[in-house]
Amino acid sequence: MQAFYMLLVFMVAAGIVAVEIKDLLAAVISLGAVGFGVAIMFIMLQAPDLAFVQIVIEILAVVFFVAVILKTTHEDETLGRGYTKDDIIPILGFSLFALMFLYLGIKAMISLPSFGNPLMKVASYYIENGLKEVGAGNLVAAVILDYRGYDTLGEATVLFTSVIGVLAILRKEGRKK
Amino acid sequence: MRGMTTIVKTITRIVIGFIFVYGCYIVLFGHLSPGGGFAGGAIIATSFILSRLAFGTTEKQEKNTTVVSSIFESIGGIGFLSVALLGMLFGFYYFQNIISKGIPLRLASAGHILPANIAIGIKVGAALLSIFLGLASTKYIMRD
């Protein structure tokens, strides 16, 4: 369990660095560090499928960020201006929201089964009959493609829509009639 | 997009084939070991993005690549939908697994999971390549 705590402290510190630093390229590299920490936590939580997908997609996200940064500015010029009276309201609102979120979150997490002993009512059926009914060795692939196939269809649609969205936003000006 | 130095070009020529074959391996064995369509498709997209970044592109190449990759994405999407509708064709309900399951834990087993993984791998790979070309091309791509 020690490894979980150390990784979480590292991830929270890297997250704070990513948000507060002035140079935009350094912020994106810190975001990459958080993503790698999440992938290592997936391996320690015995989920190799998720670790594969998380590493590759987080690397692609960093590449997209750097591609946009290299076409625009390299550093954040809004820091270091001092606090005006316009800045009080967001910070106050955020503190109130954070207190309420933590209080309700802790109450919810206490009422769930404790960490390390899940309920597994539906999953025990999948584990017992997965090999017989589907014939696949990988139980996660059997769940996403046979027992819960609709979710995969929805995800394919969302990816398609995001490609159309990106290509529609970055379009040259049309012909003027 | 400009290319990179000679060292990067030489290493890229050697490495691209291995990355592509590794991605295909993860897609094909998705029902026996961790991986599946999404991870394998993203790795295939990474090999194409690497070739674009290392060797540079002209504007005409970018436009052609966008057209071809959108055709591949549509092929992947139609393939996945037809695998899903196969069950309906034969009288069962939607997404019923009707292709025969062979000997378990061999390559040609597990019903319709193998064609579905291949279709998803093609779709995700083409989608990520299109997004990268849209964000990083010299001028914005689509002319109206």
Add this chain to the structure above:
Amino acid sequence: MVVVLGSLLLVLVGIYAILTKKNVMKIVIGFALMEYAINLLFAMVGFKKGAVAPIITSIPPKHNFVDPLPQALVLTAIVIGLGTTAVMLAFALRIYDKTKTFDIDKLRRLKG
């Protein structure tokens, strides 16, 4: 339980970036951070101490597996997070192209 609290803290760092920062790229970084943290929170729900990954390698299988259901849900959510981030980055590129700045204070005062 402290492990779950740690990932809630990561969600709060992301929300802090969205609410209080004045640069468009920092807001997009906050969104991506929040998505990583929530996927991690989901995957922690299905962990079972002393169990192995849900891959069957021998017949008959040994029945001590981690819960495969949250893993299936998070697999989809990771790819959708990338799609959302890509659309936000396209917006940010367009904003810089038209107004030459990422500062949202200056964007509020432009007209036309």
